[in-house]
Amino acid sequence: TQLLEQSPQFLSIQEGENLTVYCNSSSVFSSLQWYRQEPGEGPVLLVTVVTGGEVKKLKRLTFQFGDARKDSSLHITAAQPGDTGLYLCAGAYDYKLSFGAGTTVTVRA
Amino acid sequence: KAGVTQTPRYLIKTRGQQVTLSCSPISGHRSVSWYQQTPGQGLQFLFEYFSETQRNKGNFPGRFSGRQFSNSRSEMNVSTLELGDSALYLCASSSGHSKSYEQYFGPGTRLTVT
Numbered sequence: 001t002q003l004l005e006q007s008p009q010f011l012s013i014q015e016g017e018n019l020t021v022y023c024n025s026s027s028v029f030s031s032l033q034w035y036r037q038e039p040g041e042g043p044v045l046l047v048t049v050v051t052g053g054e055v056k057k058l059k060r061l062t063f064q065f066g067d068a069r070k071d072s073s074l075h076i077t078a079a080q081p082g083d084t085g086l087y088l089c090a091g092a093y094d095y096k097l098s099f100g101a102g103t104t105v106t107v108r109a
Numbered sequence: 110k111a112g113v114t115q116t117p118r119y120l121i122k123t124r125g126q127q128v129t130l131s132c133s134p135i136s137g138h139r140s141v142s143w144y145q146q147t148p149g150q151g152l153q154f155l156f157e158y159f160s161e162t163q164r165n166k167g168n169f170p171g172r173f174s175g176r177q178f179s180n181s182r183s184e185m186n187v188s189t190l191e192l193g194d195s196a197l198y199l200c201a202s203s204s205g206h207s208k209s210y211e212q213y214f215g216p217g218t219r220l221t222v223t
Contacts, residue, residue: 033211042113042199042214088152092210095140096165099152
């Protein structure tokens with residue numbers, strides 16, 4: 001079983017602040033993906049990281065894949081209320097995805 | 110391109126009944142995966158179909174089954190429903206070839222078992 005641990009479980013910040021979500025595992029993945037899910041909807045793919053040490057930027061979001069391809073982080077700069085949602089990391093292996101439990105992010109206006 | 114569609118969006122069933130959920134993947138995608146999402150357990154993998162064959166299976170009882178048709182559309186069936194089967198059931202499609210295995214999710218079917 002490939003387990004992904006996300007931290008923190010909940011995060012509540014003021015608009016304009018920065019935040020970081022972590023995703024850790026003892027297993028190696030062929031890729032790691034980040035999704036955002038809003039209530040009552042399916043997760044939406046934000047980014048896929050494949051190479052160890054890879055850093056990807058998507059506007060105010062920065063994603064990093066650990067050198068050993070076991071962990072990842074998501075950093076949001078100057079968070080906005082529209083960033084509110086459940087952030088999920090998922091590791092790919094053998095054509096399967098293993099999901100972390102998720103981090104609920106609330107950005108207060 | 111149209112996204113992944115799931116029907117129905119909401120369903121209420123009684124314990125002991127059975128239910129069939131449907132998923133239409135993104136055009137050209139040959140892989141369809143099913144997940145169960147609950148507040149306590151998070152997103153759990155049920156099974157994956159690729160070109161009409163079950164390629165992967167999660168740790169769920171045999172009451173949960175699925176199939177995929179030649180047009181890549183997929184159905185999931187749950188027999189003898191239990192209260193604990195109440196959940197959001199998500200379908201995701203993928204090309205099925207890439208090792209990065211990016212998946213695109215539908216809006217889900219909210220199943221309530223009473």
